[in-house]
Amino acid sequence: MTGLATLLLSYSGFVGLALAMDRHQEQAELPALNSRRKIGWRVLGSLLLVLALMAAIQAEGTSVGISFWLGMLSIAGIACALMFSYAPRRVLSSAAVIGGAGVLAWLNGYAG
Template structure:
């Protein structure tokens, strides 16, 4: 159950960080957000990643938790990148 939670937190964090970037905002929404909104997405993304870190360390210990989190964040980042690539290819 901890692995699913770590993956979901990591995935949500990277989605928020992607939405904080002007390029991805334009690609996904058609316009750039205000600076305040971008900052809020960035803060939310980092907060979710820090929450995932705390969850991993508390549930699995420092050694295994950090190794586990590394794997989950790598897979989550890959999923976000692939989703952004597929979205870009679908647009005419």
């Protein structure tokens, strides 16, 4: 389950980082953000990517976990790019749901 958590948290992290950029805010039809909120999106995205790394290391060990995380980053990045291309207005809600599912999957794997 923690492998799945890595993918889901990575996707949400990339969306958070993307929404810190003006172009992607326009695509998602969000109101213009001030610099403080942009920093908040960057911090949230970075935090989610670090959580994804922690989940990967927990699932696979340190050396394989980092390689696994990099592979999941590639898949999550493609998914994020496709979402911004084909359904940009739904990207924020999808990231919230997927991020929540990722946290639950990680906690389920952590407890099990």
